[in-house]
Amino acid sequence: MKAIVQEEYGAAGVLGLADVPPPQPREGLTTVELRAAALNWHDVLVRQGQYSSPLPHTPGADGAGVDLSTGEEVVILPSLWWGDDDSAPGPDWEILGDHRPGTYAELVQVPKECVAPKPRGLSWTEAAALPLVGLTTYRALVSRAGLKSGESLLVLGAGGGVATAAVSLAVSIGARVWVTSSNESKIARARAAGARGGVRYLDPGWPEAARDLVGGRGFDVVLDPVGDWAASIRALRPGGRLAVLGASRAEQATLDSRPYYFGQYSLLGTTMGSPRDFSGLLRLMDQGASPPVIDRVYPLEQAAQAHTRMESGEAFGKIVLEI
Structure with missing residues (x-):
């Protein structure tokens, strides 16, 4: 062969x-x-x-x-x-x-x-x-972060396979989705796929700019497939959940302990999922996910x-x- x-x-x-x-x-x-x-x-x-x-x-x-x-x-x-x-x-x-x-x-x-x-x-x-990005994203958003209809989600790195899958799956769940990207054209394409907008992560103040997109309070869930944990937490609302599953930008992360526990944040590590996660993903696809x-x-x-x-x-x- x-x-x-x-x-x-x-x-x-x-x-x-x-x-x-x-x-x-x-x-x-x-x-x-x-x-x-x-x-x-x-x-x-x-x-x-x-x-x-x-x-x-x-x-x-x-x-x-x-x-x-x-x-x-x-x-x-x-x-x-x-x-x-x-x-x-x-x-x-x-x-x-x-x-x-x-x-x-x-x-x-x-x-x-x-x-x-x-x-x-x-x-x-x-x-x-x-399969790989769909399953990984489904486990991160549904099985681990428990994303629900009406909640807000920020996805880092619009354009990658995980990011594009996350926009599609989150929209099918009924969540409100925003993205980050290095350029406006990818944000525009994410918007065409169902995202509500986004910010450019090349600006060091992007977490605060992202929070402004949802009234300044922050996001219910942030999906980080790149390893920018400290900045991602700045975009969360108090009590928000950060799902992390990659390290394309950074292999190590340093977090300030006191703001983390006073913020009541949840840090959720995740990878690909189980056959049961895969069945859940396929059900979403059969129900009309993009x-x-x-x-x-x-x-x-x-x-x-x-x-x-x-x-x-x-x-x-x-x-x-x-x-």
Whole structure:
């Protein structure tokens, strides 16, 4: 079968198309014939070697295709062996494409519990773009932060996959959503997708500017996928919740203890979710939540160019490989 393979860690150019053996049948696993695979920033980190993936390696966590054991059109849950405790993943948990071959291929093998029917009305590219960021965002907003209809949400970093998914899911819940971005064009695109507005985070006073958007009191929930915890807390109302799930801007955060506990804030760490979270996400999609925003589609053999696009910071929404 054809697959994208990296023989070494490094820049996007290490990704190349190759012929590799197809997966062999194994108890408890099923093989999916992929139609599309979506990129995530996680894939860039895998490519760079930050997860010590075995070489040679095929990256990719997101995919959609046909389950060869049933003939059903499915999406893949990339959160493998989560376990029975929904509060946190178990000791065997891993992300597809970290230590086993991922979805940048014609075929991928996953646990049987990690396939679900493709949501009605989604194209192959939209379905492939849904699982990782959709599940991560659903868990952050619904399972962890408990976002409710009528509440206010601020999403950091408009344009990324998590941010675009957060706008869509929050609007479908009935929340009021604002965003931050480095430029006005991405704020405008977020507004077109359902956000009510936003602020530019290049201004050091952006948390106070964001608070002004909701009458000065602050937001019920802030979703931070970039690691800017101290500034994010400044945008919260007293008693607000901060859900954090990434560190693209900062690996460490320093918080002032006294304002934090007097503010009665909740700091909620979160990652991808469980199969039960995934079922909740798929129910929202079937109830009419907007499909994932697609930035650009590339053929499988152009995975390196797709990674270059992702790293440019110019994309708005998901980048997808068509297989």
